[in-house]
Amino acid sequence: MSDTVTVTINGNKYSAAKGEYVLQVARRHGIRIPTLCDHQNVEPYGACRLCIVEATSGGRTRIVTSCLYPAEEGLIIETDSPRVVRNRKMLLDLLYARCSENRVIKELAAEYGLEKPSFDPEYWTTEDCVVCGLCCRVCEQVVGVSAISLVNRGITKGPAAPYLESAQACIGCGSCYYACPTGAIRMEDKNGYRYIYNWNIKYKLQKCKVCGIEWAPVKQLEYIRKKWNLPEDFFDVCPNDR
Amino acid sequence: MPRKLTSADDLKSLQTRLAKSLDSGKPRISVCNGTACRPYGSNPVVEAFRATIENKGLQDRIDFKVTGCHGFCERGPIAVIEPGNIFYQKVKPEDVAEIIEKTALNNKIIDRLLFEEPSTKTRATSQASLSFYKGQSRVILGNNLKIDPTNIEDYIAIGGYSALSKALFQYQPSDIIEIVKKSGLRGRGGGGFPTGRKWESCRNAHGDIKYVIVNADEGDPGAYANEGLLTGNPHSVLEGLIIGAFAIGSHQGFIYVRNEYPLALKNITAAMEQAEKLGLLGKNILGSGFDFQVRVNRGGGAFICGESTALMASLEGKVGEPRAKYIHTVERGLWDRPSDLNNVETWANIPLIINNGPEWFNKIGSPSNTGTKIFSLTGKVNNTGLVEVPMGIKLRDIIFDIGGGIRGGKKFKAVQTGGPSGGCLPESLLDLPVDYDTLIKAGSMMGSGGMIVMDENNCMVDVARYFLSFLEEESCGKCVPCREGILRMRQLLNEITEGEGKESDLALLEEVCQCLKDSSLCQLGGSAPNPVLSTLKYFRDEYEEHIKLKKCRAGVCKALITFSIIEEKCPGCGQCVKACPSGAITFLGKRKPVLLDQSKCIKCRTCFDICKMGAVKIE
Numbered sequence: 001m002s003d004t005v006t007v008t009i010n011g012n013k014y015s016a017a018k019g020e021y022v023l024q025v026a027r028r029h030g031i032r033i034p035t036l037c038d039h040q041n042v043e044p045y046g047a048c049r050l051c052i053v054e055a056t057s058g059g060r061t062r063i064v065t066s067c068l069y070p071a072e073e074g075l076i077i078e079t080d081s082p083r084v085v086r087n088r089k090m091l092l093d094l095l096y097a098r099c100s101e102n103r104v105i106k107e108l109a110a111e112y113g114l115e116k117p118s119f120d121p122e123y124w125t126t127e128d129c130v131v132c133g134l135c136c137r138v139c140e141q142v143v144g145v146s147a148i149s150l151v152n153r154g155i156t157k158g159p160a161a162p163y164l165e166s167a168q169a170c171i172g173c174g175s176c177y178y179a180c181p182t183g184a185i186r187m188e189d190k191n192g193y194r195y196i197y198n199w200n201i202k203y204k205l206q207k208c209k210v211c212g213i214e215w216a217p218v219k220q221l222e223y224i225r226k227k228w229n230l231p232e233d234f235f236d237v238c239p240n241d242r
Numbered sequence: 243m244p245r246k247l248t249s250a251d252d253l254k255s256l257q258t259r260l261a262k263s264l265d266s267g268k269p270r271i272s273v274c275n276g277t278a279c280r281p282y283g284s285n286p287v288v289e290a291f292r293a294t295i296e297n298k299g300l301q302d303r304i305d306f307k308v309t310g311c312h313g314f315c316e317r318g319p320i321a322v323i324e325p326g327n328i329f330y331q332k333v334k335p336e337d338v339a340e341i342i343e344k345t346a347l348n349n350k351i352i353d354r355l356l357f358e359e360p361s362t363k364t365r366a367t368s369q370a371s372l373s374f375y376k377g378q379s380r381v382i383l384g385n386n387l388k389i390d391p392t393n394i395e396d397y398i399a400i401g402g403y404s405a406l407s408k409a410l411f412q413y414q415p416s417d418i419i420e421i422v423k424k425s426g427l428r429g430r431g432g433g434g435f436p437t438g439r440k441w442e443s444c445r446n447a448h449g450d451i452k453y454v455i456v457n458a459d460e461g462d463p464g465a466y467a468n469e470g471l472l473t474g475n476p477h478s479v480l481e482g483l484i485i486g487a488f489a490i491g492s493h494q495g496f497i498y499v500r501n502e503y504p505l506a507l508k509n510i511t512a513a514m515e516q517a518e519k520l521g522l523l524g525k526n527i528l529g530s531g532f533d534f535q536v537r538v539n540r541g542g543g544a545f546i547c548g549e550s551t552a553l554m555a556s557l558e559g560k561v562g563e564p565r566a567k568y569i570h571t572v573e574r575g576l577w578d579r580p581s582d583l584n585n586v587e588t589w590a591n592i593p594l595i596i597n598n599g600p601e602w603f604n605k606i607g608s609p610s611n612t613g614t615k616i617f618s619l620t621g622k623v624n625n626t627g628l629v630e631v632p633m634g635i636k637l638r639d640i641i642f643d644i645g646g647g648i649r650g651g652k653k654f655k656a657v658q659t660g661g662p663s664g665g666c667l668p669e670s671l672l673d674l675p676v677d678y679d680t681l682i683k684a685g686s687m688m689g690s691g692g693m694i695v696m697d698e699n700n701c702m703v704d705v706a707r708y709f710l711s712f713l714e715e716e717s718c719g720k721c722v723p724c725r726e727g728i729l730r731m732r733q734l735l736n737e738i739t740e741g742e743g744k745e746s747d748l749a750l751l752e753e754v755c756q757c758l759k760d761s762s763l764c765q766l767g768g769s770a771p772n773p774v775l776s777t778l779k780y781f782r783d784e785y786e787e788h789i790k791l792k793k794c795r796a797g798v799c800k801a802l803i804t805f806s807i808i809e810e811k812c813p814g815c816g817q818c819v820k821a822c823p824s825g826a827i828t829f830l831g832k833r834k835p836v837l838l839d840q841s842k843c844i845k846c847r848t849c850f851d852i853c854k855m856g857a858v859k860i861e
Contacts, residue, residue, distance in 0.1 A: 046566050047720050049761045063760040068566040083760070090757035094726035118750055123733050131719060150561070150719075153544065155729050157719030 005073040010080070022066040022077055023051050033066055033079050034088070034108060036181045037132035042141045044068050048132050049091050050108075054078040063087060085112070093118050100124040104182045128184035135159050135176035135185060135198075145169045145223075148176065148199055159198070167199035172217035189214065208238035215239075244395070246521040248529040250407045253398070253522075260399035268305045269346040270324040272387050273333070276311030276473055277466070277505050278627075279318035283334070287319045290335035294342055304346055307396075310386045310474020310509075314374050315627040317357060322369050322387055329369035330355035360624045360646045374625045377644045379606060379614050382590050383630045386474035391509045394516035397477040403522055405593035409485045410530040418489040419445065422592070424600035426612035431457055431548075431585030432660060432689040433765075434678035440582060444572040445490045447580035452492040455576065455583040456483055458499040458506065459553060461545040462661030463712060465692035467616035468586035470628045472499065472506040475590070476513035480536070482592030484523065487534045490582055495534065498553050500541040511538055545716035548690075549764050550575075550583045552718065563720050564764035585690065587616055608634030611677035615688070621657075621695035622649050631676070638672040641695055652697040656781070660689025662709045662716075663769035665776030666702060685776040687769060701798035702781035703788050707735035709773040717766060724767030727758045731774060740801040743789040748778065797860035800845040804861050809835040811857035818849035818858065 005018045009026055016025040021044060026033050036048035044067040051066045056076040063083065078084060089112040092105070097117035099105040109117075117124060133150055136159050140146040147170035151160045159176075161167035172194050177187040186197040194203045194217045205214035206221050221235040247253050273291060275284045288308050295306055312320045317331035323345050330341065330352070337355060344350040356365040359373055366372045389396035397403070409418050423438030444452060456479060460468040472479055483495050499507050514536055517523040525533045539557055546552045547562040554576045556562035575581025591613060595603050607613050611633035617640065620626050624646035631640060637657055641647070648654050656666040659676070665686030667674070674680050678688050696705065710732040719725045731754050737743050755771030762768045778785060787793045794802040807827075812835035819829045819836055826842035827849060835857075838849075850858040 046763055047722065049722050049763070052761050064568065065566060065761075065763075069568050087757050087761045090727075090753055091722050091761065094722055094730060094754075094757075097730065098726055118753075119730050119733070120737070123730075130722070131725065133720075152719070153546070154715055154717040154719045155725055157725065 005071055005075070007071050007073075007075040007077060009077045016071040018072065019070045022053065022055070022064075022069045022071055022075070025071055026053075026066060026077070026079060031079060034111075035067065036130055037134060038067050039134055039138065039179055042134070042137045045133055045137065048130060050088060052084055052087055052091075054081045054084050088112060089114065095130055097124050099127050099130060099182065101126045102128050102182050105130070128182050129158055129180075130182055130184075131157050131159075132181060133159065134179045134181065138175045138179040139170075143171070143173055143175050145171055147171070161199040161201075166201055167196075170196065170199050170201050171220040171223045172196065172201060172203040173220045206235060208241055209236045210241035211238060213238060244520065246519070248521060248526075250411045250528060253403060253407050253528060257398055257401065257404065260395050261401075264399045266305065268303060270305040270307060271341070271346055272307045272309045272312075272322045272324075274310070274312040274318060274320045275308045276315075276318075276386075277469060277503075278311065278315035279320060282318040282332075284319035286335045287321070287333050287338065290338040291342070294339050298342070300342065300347075304342065307388075307390050309389060310391045311383070311470035311628055312387060313378075313380070313383055313470070313628040313630070314357075314372070314625065316625050317627075325349075327368040327370055329357060329366070329372060331357045373646060374627070374629075374644055377635070377639055378630050379632045380630045381594060381606065381614055382471065382478070382587065383474070383616060383628060385478065386470070389475060391474050391476055392512050394477060394513065394520060397475070401597065402477050402593075403481055403517075405596035406481050406484055406522065407528060409488055409596055410528060410532060415445065415489045415491060418485060418596070421600050422489070422595060425591075425595045425603040426600070426610065427588065427591055427595060427603065428611065428678060429585060430587035430591070430615065430690070432687060432691075434688060437584060437588055440572060440584070441486060441490050443570065444492075444580050444582040447573045449580050451494070451579050452490055453576045453579060453581040454483060454487045454490060454492045454495045455553070455557070455581060456495070456497040456586055456589055457548060457550065457553060457583055458497060458503070458510075458586045459541045459548040460500060460503075460586070460690055461548045461716075462690055462692040464620045464694055465618040465661055465690055467618050467628055467691045469503050469506050471586050471590055471616070472503070473509050476506075476510040477517065478590045478593055479510070479586055480513055480517060480523070482589035483536065484527065484534055485592050485596060486582065486584070486589065488532055492582070493533050493535065495536040496557055496576070497536060497538045498541060498547070498557060499538060500547075501543055507538065507540060514538070544718070546718045546764075546766055549766060551764070553583065554581065561718075563718050564766075566763060587691075607632045608675060608677060610679070611675075615676070615691060617659075617691045617693045619645050619693050619695070621693075622652065622697040622700075623647065623695045624649055633677050634675040636673050637667065637676055640676065640693065641672070645695065648695070648697050652699065654695070655698050655700055656696045656702065656705075656777075658686070658694045658696070658705070658709075658773070659692065660687035660769075660772070661692040662712045663687075663766065663772050664689050664692065665772040666696070666705060666780065667776065668780040671780075685779055686772060699796050699798070701739070701794050701796035702777045702784045703735060703739055703794075704796075704798045706773045706777045707732060707739055710735060710770070713766065713770045717770075721763035721767060723758045723762045724764075724770065727754050727762075727767070728770050730754055731771075735774070738785065738788050739794070739799040741788065741792045741799070743785075745789055747789070748782075748785060752778065803845060804840065805838060805843055805845060805847075805849065806859050806861065807835055807838050808857045808859050811855050812836055813855060813857075815855075817852050817854075821848045821852045823848065 034050045037045050046065045046068045053066045055064045092109045096109045097119045136149050147167040177185045188195045203217040203219050206218045215238040319333045321330045321333050419442050427437040428434040544562045547556045549564045552562040552564040614630050616630045619629050658666045714728045717724045734747050758771050814834045816829045819827045824844045826839045828837040
């Protein structure tokens with residue numbers, strides 16, 4: 001069948017759907033490639049570059065990002081060649097200097113033998129965000145509200161609410177919080193409210209009429225109720241007590 | 243305005259009529275009113291010509307033309323008078339009456355307005371005999387002199403749109419692609435990809451709707467070749483675009499102009515309106531049945547939008563961020579449809595190739611680098627401006643013959659080609675032929691044609707730091723290597739220029755460079771290491787001096803230099819005392835050397851520049 005192609009990954013042959021991204025093929029066969037900006041529920045983005053692999057196609061070998069590289073007949077992939085490892089190590093070195101206290105980055109860096117960033121400690125920063133854009137991408141592609149987006153460019157780029165004020169379109173669902181690979185989003189439920197500090201929001205939580213737990217932001221439940229045309233009292237009771 | 247043209251014959255007869263009026267035998271004065279000449283005062287000169295001609299009732303005796311860029315921007319405002327091809331530079335409104343009276347009407351030369359060659363101190367009369375123009379092949383830019391860019395009739399009079407007519411009525415789209423392929427034309431935006439092959443891929447790509455795009459988002463500091471072309475001869479670009487659209491099978495084009503080019507924007511917009519009125523654009527072009535619309539989009543000021551995928555994202559109304567090009571834009575580009583994007587200069591070559599044939603084009607330049615290339619020659623050369631040279635010309639010929647050598651008799655140090663992410667090439671490589679492949683091999687690139695010449699007073703570490711700081715600000719910030727890597731490299735270079743560099747820094751720099759080259763998302767990151775790697779390769783001793791000896795031989799890096807007064811040479815004139823912004827120099831009386839207080843000196847170089855006696859020393 002012409003829709004199926006054979007690709008070689010680290011010396012072993014695998015079949016893949018034509019056009020399927022190399023990262024998916026590798027994952028399906030249990031080959032680990034590190035990623036930060038990849039998420040199964042959103043389109044690949046190619047920002048963190050950690051998923052780079054060495055690809056040989058048509059006699060030409062180059063470094064490509066596996067999350068975006070389509071499988072084709074005869075493609076040869078090396079996921080951990082010396083060149084790949086060297087590049088990935090520098091990428092982590094750069095991220096480590098940016099996120100010098102972040103646990104996730106620290107662990108990944110350690111995997112590549114980095115005990116500390118190679119750059120002058122004077123310039124290390126303690127960011128948690130790696131600007132993978134997942135928070136914004138899930139908000140747009142999964143939740144469908146686009147309450148936040150990446151703003152600025154260069155080193156100042158980062159996710160933010162419009163005008164750095166309160167993200168008015170945010171429904172408080174917390175998808176950004178769950179999708180963030182490095183724990184850069186600070187979300188908290190306390191005293192009857194949900195706070196997402198990054199987007200300056202504070203939303204009242206719905207109390208279950210049966211058990212009394214505060215189980216989701218009222219705004220989120222309203223959003224879902226309207227979208228699916230559900231009865232007004234539908235979310236008065238939490239899923240556990242339904 | 244003539245009536246709408248509905249056939250090839252219509253165009254031909256209009257052309258014949260306009261060409262006839264061109265050969266009237268009247269003297270013609272062309273004054274450059276391009277973007278570079280305006281700040282030199284070309285607008286008042288143009289006004290003076292208009293007023294004088296009108297006051298003296300000479301409208302019928304003199305053909306006066308306000309044109310786009312003539313190229314020799316250094317010497318603006320410029321006027322060229324025919325017959326005789328007489329070249330006047332630094333023209334002032336006061337000179338106008340004399341130029342009309344003596345030169346235009348009586349063929350007499352005004353010596354003081356001629357250009358004096360810096361090397362021979364001789365004055366050349368005709369433009370073509372100037373050393374600046376002699377080594378050039380101005381096949382594209384040359385027409386700027388002959389036309390008023392805001393008047394389509396001028397362009398038609400010199401044969402404009404005849405290539406379009408030829409393409410529509412004598413060729414099949416596949417023939418045109420074949421001609422462009424045979425011509426060997428390669429992308430003038432810097433990538434150097436064969437244009438004909440790109441067109442072919444786009445034509446063969448699946449989809450009914452296809453787009454063609456003019457990339458006029460020329461963002462390299464100091465580069466303005468596209469501006470000169472789009473402002474000075476907008477119809478040549480438009481004609482090329484329409485031919486390309488016909489060959490590819492596209493009915494919608496876009497011209498993406500950077501917002502900082504107001505004149506280019508104005509002229510191309512006017513050109514489109516005029517072409518549409520004449521039936522050269524829009525529905526049923528020249529009665530051929532071919533429809534083609536164009537829209538002009540203004541850039542928002544981001545350097546990255548010159549990158550094809552970022553430009554397309556911007557056209558779609560999204561943030562100008564590049565995306566991976568594993569699936570080429572000719573297959574899936576603007577709104578996921580097959581899109582062909584070419585640089586302004588590439589498009590402007592098309593009418594010439596169609597009219598003169600691929601064999602003619604092959605004769606210019608070198609075998610795999612055919613045609614000419616426009617460079618914005620700037621920096622420490624005597625003659626700066628827009629130069630158009632055959633590909634394969636030596637760097638030395640551009641810098642020393644056309645450019646007239648280094649200013650002030652200083653020593654050449656390096657030339658950077660290709661804009662901020664190009665490489666710096668040393669004197670030993672001056673005999674390299676300028677073409678896509680050679681420049682890449684030497685660690686630089688063609689880019690969009692920037693060429694910055696540096697002399698002994700430029701510090702190569704500081705130069706690398708400067709270009710990185712530009713790229714750091716212009717990185718879109720999407721991918722890690724570009725966003726984080728350029729920052730770290732710039733920090734390392736800062737340390738070195740401040741005398742805080744470590745020997746291990748150079749290896750670390752090289753490691754970061756390698757990572758950017760290999761794993762960046764787009765070519766902004768991929769080529770950002772060029773200024774660092776090329777200076778490390780060719781000027782490593784300067785890096786080592788900064789690190790080991792804490793010395794900047796060019797006297798640029800402030801932390802590494804001190805200023806002092808050479809007492810024997812100082813006449814105590816007090817010029818530097820007045821000029822010093824920090825009050826670091828004290829006047830001690832006439833004929834006594836001044837006193838410089840190191841603790842107050844901010845190393846601004848003002849005293850050094852102002853002292854005529856050479857009594858200020860930089861160490």
